[in-house]
Amino acid sequence: MRRSRITVAGIALAGLALAGCGAGGGSAHGARTAAATMDTSAIKASHSPVGDILVDGSGRTLYLFTEDGKNTNSMNCDAACMKLWPHMEGKPHAGAGVGANLIGHTKGSGKVQVTYAGHPLYYYAKDRKAGDLKGQGIDKVWYVVNAKGTAVEKAVPAPSSSGGGGYGY
Template identity: 45%
Template structure:
């Protein structure tokens, strides 16, 4: 009888041990699953944060706004653009609306802008814009539409000063907004009548 009782007790103990191991395994599996899920969630969240675009970068100002400033020239202080190219007005423009289109606009490209023009060293209240026939926005100064000159290859060139083309005169512009009608460059280029004549002749 005792061997039977011992066998039963042994079987009961074994069953309890198996049950305990199963419970421990389930607990370990549950803990591992929870830990894995938490790790995956944390990694996903970090990845989402890293890939999110910066709001400060998207707040950068739009480009394309023309800058007006002044520069020295043989004719005095004149208006130039942000690259230092000389700006001109066309005397045939009697209002802020440009009358220079087609071939004229090819030879005398209008100064256009895609934003509010910037100014440096000029009178900001004189800076304005007008709408051209092609719906582009042209920069004006004291009501004068502004242009560059195709034959001005470099900043500082004023090859268009005093030209007559497309039915009117073209002049560089002073900081006051008035045309500079003098041509100091032409005077400087005129050879002196007192030079030369040496060599005993």
């Protein structure tokens, strides 16, 4: 009998430990989860509450980091930053509303990163699905990008209380 109590207690503790692993939005696990759903086959324009913005092939929002500057090979998002802001990799084609001549690549931190109009592109690990804009305006340096390749510095409007339009929150 004593043995089964220990087993049940051990199983309960293991279950709690595993449940805690999924909650860490800024953890490496959170970044891997986000990375698993990234479709880097395309960059396209998509309508959002802040206007038309760039998204990947699955509709995941793309961001720029104003500290990176433009047309530079030095990215200022270090390894710790990259856990929360994984960069877009691959060789995407231009989708609807996007200029193919604006898609490029830069090599910083040893990896090739996709750029748009000279800006390295990133995902936000806490954006879990197409249409999420949770990274918009963070620290006044992370912004969504429009089809011209400039930061969209508008705040995301609060969802209406009428029940429609949660914007991924």
